[in-house]
Amino acid sequence: GEDVEQSLFLSVREGDSSVINCTYTDSSSTYLYWYKQEPGAGLQLLTYIFSNMDMKQDQRLTVLLNKKDKHLSLRIADTQTGDSAIYFCAESMGGSQGNLIFGKGTKLSVKP
Amino acid sequence: GAVVSQHPSWVICKSGTSVKIECRSLDFQATTMFWYRQFPKQSLMLMATSNEGSKATYEQGVEKDKFLINHASLTLSTLTVTSAHPEDSSFYICSARGVLAGGPYEQYFGPGTRLTVT
Numbered sequence: 001g002e003d004v005e006q007s008l009f010l011s012v013r014e015g016d017s018s019v020i021n022c023t024y025t026d027s028s029s030t031y032l033y034w035y036k037q038e039p040g041a042g043l044q045l046l047t048y049i050f051s052n053m054d055m056k057q058d059q060r061l062t063v064l065l066n067k068k069d070k071h072l073s074l075r076i077a078d079t080q081t082g083d084s085a086i087y088f089c090a091e092s093m094g095g096s097q098g099n100l101i102f103g104k105g106t107k108l109s110v111k112p
Numbered sequence: 113g114a115v116v117s118q119h120p121s122w123v124i125c126k127s128g129t130s131v132k133i134e135c136r137s138l139d140f141q142a143t144t145m146f147w148y149r150q151f152p153k154q155s156l157m158l159m160a161t162s163n164e165g166s167k168a169t170y171e172q173g174v175e176k177d178k179f180l181i182n183h184a185s186l187t188l189s190t191l192t193v194t195s196a197h198p199e200d201s202s203f204y205i206c207s208a209r210g211v212l213a214g215g216p217y218e219q220y221f222g223p224g225t226r227l228t229v230t
Contacts, residue, residue, distance in 0.1 A: 035221070042205050043221040088155065100219060104155040
């Protein structure tokens with residue numbers, strides 16, 4: 001079956017690195033995504049990674065994919081208070097046109 | 113990046129009335145649009161998928177006669193909650209899938225509509 005798991009909460013201090021973890025169950029997932037949701041707002045696509053990649057870096061964001069363990073992580077360097085939000089991991093099995101399966105989201109709190 | 117708008121952003125209605133929510137892709141053509149429902153502190157639940165000009169495909173457990181979806185054009189989809197009840201109160205989010213020039217297909221989300229039924 002399809003299932004995406006995330007821890008629900010993460011708290012870090014401003015300036016530290018944040019690492020948000022996600023596990024998925026379907027090994028046929030082709031695309032994996034990270035979305036950010038600020039309070040009362042929709043989802044903002046942060047980044048995505050193809051299943052044939054191990055790592056993708058985009059400015060302060062680093063995505064690591066371990067296909068063997070079906071584990072995905074998002075690292076935010078130099079975390080700022082503006083990064084406080086809920087972060088959703090999602091998998092897409094039918095290529096980029098497949099429906100997204102979301103995790104429950106990790107609430108990141110950044111303390112000054 | 114791609115922009116998806118939703119209107120209204122917040123609506124309060126009385127039980128028994130119908131509410132229409134619009135979702136527009138502003139700078140790209142959306143081949144497919146999705147409607148999600150999000151309960152407090154929970155993930156997004158896919159309600160239905162619609163392709164322009166054809167009937168929507170509803171997920172199991174979603175009443176198609178209650179949640180009417182119309183995808184009239186490549187830039188507009190509407191969700192009508194008919195005969196709304198307090199249990200329909202929720203945050204409704206649409207997303208649109210399309211391709212920006214030179215890029216892959218991606219799914220972009222609207223800002224959401226908070227529906228409160230009294």
